Amino acid sequence: EIVQAIEAALKQDTRLPAPEGLLASGGALEGLHVVVTSGPTHEPIDPVRYIANRSSGRQGHAIAAAAARAGARVTVISGPVALPDPPGCETIRIESARDMLAAVEAALPADIFVAAAAVADWRAEPAVDKIKKGERGAPSLSLVENPDILASVSRGPNRPRLVVGFAAETRDIIRHAQEKLARKGCDLIVANDVSEGTGVFGGAMNQAHLVSRAGVEDWPRLRKEDVAERLVARLAQLIGGEMS
Amino acid sequence: EIVQAIEAALKQDTRLPAPEGLLASGGALEGLHVVVTSGPTHEPIDPVRYIANRSSGRQGHAIAAAAARAGARVTVISGPVALPDPPGCETIRIESARDMLAAVEAALPADIFVAAAAVADWRAEPAVDKIKKGERGAPSLSLVENPDILASVSRGPNRPRLVVGFAAETRDIIRHAQEKLARKGCDLIVANDVSEGTGVFGGAMNQAHLVSRAGVEDWPRLRKEDVAERLVARLAQLIGGEMS
Numbered sequence: 001e002i003v004q005a006i007e008a009a010l011k012q013d014t015r016l017p018a019p020e021g022l023l024a025s026g027g028a029l030e031g032l033h034v035v036v037t038s039g040p041t042h043e044p045i046d047p048v049r050y051i052a053n054r055s056s057g058r059q060g061h062a063i064a065a066a067a068a069r070a071g072a073r074v075t076v077i078s079g080p081v082a083l084p085d086p087p088g089c090e091t092i093r094i095e096s097a098r099d100m101l102a103a104v105e106a107a108l109p110a111d112i113f114v115a116a117a118a119v120a121d122w123r124a125e126p127a128v129d130k131i132k133k134g135e136r137g138a139p140s141l142s143l144v145e146n147p148d149i150l151a152s153v154s155r156g157p158n159r160p161r162l163v164v165g166f167a168a169e170t171r172d173i174i175r176h177a178q179e180k181l182a183r184k185g186c187d188l189i190v191a192n193d194v195s196e197g198t199g200v201f202g203g204a205m206n207q208a209h210l211v212s213r214a215g216v217e218d219w220p221r222l223r224k225e226d227v228a229e230r231l232v233a234r235l236a237q238l239i240g241g242e243m244s
Numbered sequence: 245e246i247v248q249a250i251e252a253a254l255k256q257d258t259r260l261p262a263p264e265g266l267l268a269s270g271g272a273l274e275g276l277h278v279v280v281t282s283g284p285t286h287e288p289i290d291p292v293r294y295i296a297n298r299s300s301g302r303q304g305h306a307i308a309a310a311a312a313r314a315g316a317r318v319t320v321i322s323g324p325v326a327l328p329d330p331p332g333c334e335t336i337r338i339e340s341a342r343d344m345l346a347a348v349e350a351a352l353p354a355d356i357f358v359a360a361a362a363v364a365d366w367r368a369e370p371a372v373d374k375i376k377k378g379e380r381g382a383p384s385l386s387l388v389e390n391p392d393i394l395a396s397v398s399r400g401p402n403r404p405r406l407v408v409g410f411a412a413e414t415r416d417i418i419r420h421a422q423e424k425l426a427r428k429g430c431d432l433i434v435a436n437d438v439s440e441g442t443g444v445f446g447g448a449m450n451q452a453h454l455v456s457r458a459g460v461e462d463w464p465r466l467r468k469e470d471v472a473e474r475l476v477a478r479l480a481q482l483i484g485g486e487m488s
Contacts, residue, residue, distance in 0.1 A: 047414060048438055048445055052296045082326065141385040170291055194292055201292055
């Protein structure tokens with residue numbers, strides 16, 4: 001695996017401070033494949049309208065970059081974001097939740113799956129033509145439940161050894177995260193408060209709680225890059241402990 | 245008015261090729277105030293989700309810039325776009341249709357109003373908390389009709405002398421534009437085909453039809469900047485004819 005990591009590092013663009021940086025940071029995820037989802041999804045309503053959300057992709061992209069720095073081969077499945085692709089990762093851009101699920105399934109098998117994207121729970125059944133204002137006032141938009149990517153991966157035949165979900169909540173953060181952990185069958189939930197005024201959604205900072213069956217770690221308010229470093233360090237510990 | 249225009253030009257940043265360019269382009273809109281709306285609106289569903297559309301703001305921003313080059317004082321009311329503010333204009337950024345209407349009303353009186361924004365016809369009645377997935381499946385989203393900015397301005401007490409609407413259609417383009425002209429009480433409709441495959445929405449090119457009570461002009465497929473130049477030239481003709 002060390003040979004593979006060095007070979008991989010040597011294949012990288014020489015302008016990147018890759019080989020030394022990679023080995024210096026411990027290469028704690030060397031030889032492992034990490035799949036990360038990031039950003040929002042866009043769900044079409046008709047040819048011009050869509051449902052979106054305020055996810056910037058900053059947290060997911062930072063996790064992908066941190067995992068790559070730790071030596072992992074990283075595949076990022078990203079919704080529409082205004083960010084550059086995270087360095088050292090293979091980035092696949094999609095729009096809708098269904099496209100994201102297909103891209104994730106195509107990227108498996110993996111050792112670690114981090115579902116950081118803010119996937120739309122629902123989509124509208126899209127209209128072929130632009131919906132027009134009628135005489136009878138506003139229509140009601142029928143929503144259809146989207147596939148549950150986290151649960152699909154977590155309960156699927158190619159389940160990675162570590163599956164990490166995110167919970168963006170506006171109240172009862174820890175309780176909702178614990179319920180989500182059980183319902184989705186994943187190993188960890190990174191829970192955060194996205195209520196108005198926190199500036200987490202779309203912002204630079206994050207205050208996270210790491211929820212597992214073992215308990216809850218409350219992390220301080222950190223830059224999203226630092227949350228990413230911490231999370232990758234914990235993932236390396238957990239997967240190292242499992243392998244040893 | 246010429247003195248005002250020269251003073252205004254002299255006030256501009258000297259790195260801009262402003263004074264000569266402005267006078268060379270005829271200053272056909274000198275002394276006039278033009279209000280342009282541009283871009284999409286974002287309509288919140290809850291603290292994290294919103295309804296958006298694929299408008300890039302390119303056409304509206306190009307019209308604003310062209311009007312400023314023609315000597316007008318230009319106020320742009322823009323939804324969320326990834327573009328720089330158009331040069332020589334005062335740009336006000338808003339998110340929702342209701343905020344756009346309020347900003348337009350605050351910007352009046354004006355001589356010309358160009359409603360190039362892709363304003364959401366409907367909004368959801370926003371939830372205070374993030375809507376959660378329930379056990380009973382997907383919810384139905386109740387939509388509420390947004391204010392009609394074009395009709396409000398066109399039929400309002402501060403009606404500009406020229407009111408121009410846009411019609412983004414996927415079929416029966418001309419007929420829908422003629423109906424819209426009558427229904428909204430405006431003077432011109434710039435109609436275009438936004439069906440999938442045309443690449444107009446979000447793209448660089450536009451194929452426009454200028455619809456008035458006098459008839460229809462079919463314009464060739466042009467860059468959006470050239471559509472803007474043509475439209476501003478026609479507006480100068482029309483308002484000049486009206487004033488003389």
